Amino acid sequence: MKIAIVCYPTFGGSGVVATELGIALANRGHEIHFITYKQPVRLALLSENIHFHEVNVPEYPLFHYQPYELALSSKLVDMVKLHKIDLLHVHYAIPHAYAGYMAKKMLAEEGISIPMVTTLHGTDITLVGSHPFYKPAVTFSINKSDVVTSVSESLKQDTLRLFDIKRDIDVVPNFIDVTKYDHGFTDCQRSMMAHEEEKIITHISNFRKVKRISDVIKIFYEIQKEIPAKLMMVGEGPEKEPAELLCEQLGIANKVIFFGNSNEIEKILCFSDLFLLPSETESFGLAALEAMISSVPVISSNTGGIPEVNKHGVSGYLSEVGDVQDMSRNAIKILKDDKELHKFKAAAQQQALQFDINKIVPLYEAIYQKAFEMA
Ligand code: GMT
Numbered sequence: 001m002k003i004a005i006v007c008y009p010t011f012g013g014s015g016v017v018a019t020e021l022g023i024a025l026a027n028r029g030h031e032i033h034f035i036t037y038k039q040p041v042r043l044a045l046l047s048e049n050i051h052f053h054e055v056n057v058p059e060y061p062l063f064h065y066q067p068y069e070l071a072l073s074s075k076l077v078d079m080v081k082l083h084k085i086d087l088l089h090v091h092y093a094i095p096h097a098y099a100g101y102m103a104k105k106m107l108a109e110e111g112i113s114i115p116m117v118t119t120l121h122g123t124d125i126t127l128v129g130s131h132p133f134y135k136p137a138v139t140f141s142i143n144k145s146d147v148v149t150s151v152s153e154s155l156k157q158d159t160l161r162l163f164d165i166k167r168d169i170d171v172v173p174n175f176i177d178v179t180k181y182d183h184g185f186t187d188c189q190r191s192m193m194a195h196e197e198e199k200i201i202t203h204i205s206n207f208r209k210v211k212r213i214s215d216v217i218k219i220f221y222e223i224q225k226e227i228p229a230k231l232m233m234v235g236e237g238p239e240k241e242p243a244e245l246l247c248e249q250l251g252i253a254n255k256v257i258f259f260g261n262s263n264e265i266e267k268i269l270c271f272s273d274l275f276l277l278p279s280e281t282e283s284f285g286l287a288a289l290e291a292m293i294s295s296v297p298v299i300s301s302n303t304g305g306i307p308e309v310n311k312h313g314v315s316g317y318l319s320e321v322g323d324v325q326d327m328s329r330n331a332i333k334i335l336k337d338d339k340e341l342h343k344f345k346a347a348a349q350q351q352a353l354q355f356d357i358n359k360i361v362p363l364y365e366a367i368y369q370k371a372f373e374m375a
Pocket of ligand 1: 011012013014015017092120121122123124151174206208210281282283284285286287
């Protein structure tokens with residue numbers, strides 16, 4: 001099948017999922033065309049089966065806002081015709097589902113019928129999409145997609161609650177390529193990051209408000225009072241600077257390392273002992289899954305789709321959003337006893353195996369078949 005994948009090419013979870021899905025589909029013999037404004041960060045190599053088409057938005061001084069949706073839908077029309085693409089799979093409703101639907105209608109005018117699958121990822125529904133300024137367009141493009149998937153049952157319920165949806169939504173969870181985390185390297189170079197007696201705590205995100213970055217720092221502050229530890233902060237975003245300031249105010253700046261964005265997530269997780277994800281809301285929590293497959297237990301909030309991934313008392317612990325004290329207590333409980341830590345590490349990896357890419361990608365292939373029947 002020839003599939004066009006539309007996504008954000010940056011470090012966000014939706015772009016990561018779209019890219020990994022495209023690579024996996026290409027390995028299964030499909031021809032994949034990524035259509036976005038930059039080559040996706042997790043797409044290292046193009047190949048016979050993996051193509052990238054850049055969407056250019058020419059600057060025009062009259063426009064206060066450059067019309068990306070227009071450029072994207074035009075590019076989709078051109079690429080579908082040029083490469084005889086069979087199906088559009090758009091990730092993140094805004095503005096991709098809207099632009100995809102316009103492309104579909106333009107192609108229909110020329111007698112070309114193409115099914116469109118929309119995958120909802122989270123903030124496109126829970127934060128941005130439900131804003132009154134976007135809501136009618138998001139509702140419309142969800143209702144007009146041939147098949148809609150959401151990355152968790154929780155996100156499906158949020159979508160049905162927040163929008164006037166007149167159709168089914170299929171749940172297809174995020175997934176993990178187990179082989180990527182099956183390290184060829186046995187030495188995680190832990191000693192470069194921490195002394196032997198220190199535990200390594202990690203947080204990875206795009207440092208947006210929704211991630212409650214100050215909770216991450218406060219939880220670590222409590223942990224390091226009882227257990228020698230270092231905190232690895234991976235990612236970039238608006239909350240990074242305030243977080244650095246908070247570390248200085250709390251006198252722990254020498255114990256916290258800010259990495260910025262990284263393409264070496266597997267290596268960082270390889271030497272981590274515990275992962276913190278205290279988000280306000282999280283449709284799935286791909287970062288938690290990446291930690292778990294690396295045998296890193298997760299201390300998280302009990303919100304959105306996280307409980308579908310992180311099992312309380314098994315792969316980590318869940319607490320109410322903002323309950324820093326409970327999260328700190330749970331973290332210390334896991335970290336202070338090596339036997340307990342090992343038990344949680346093994347269980348975290350076991351739980352993550354449920355989301356093995358080889359189980360999930362066939363679900364998307366079945367979704368594509370369904371889209372052809374619906375179109
Ligand atoms: O805020 C992020 O984590 C980025 C965001 C995105 O769309 O790029 O991630 C969302 O999609 C991921 C992949 O499906 C999910 O695993 C994340 O939980 C979700 N983020 C939120 O819901 C906040």
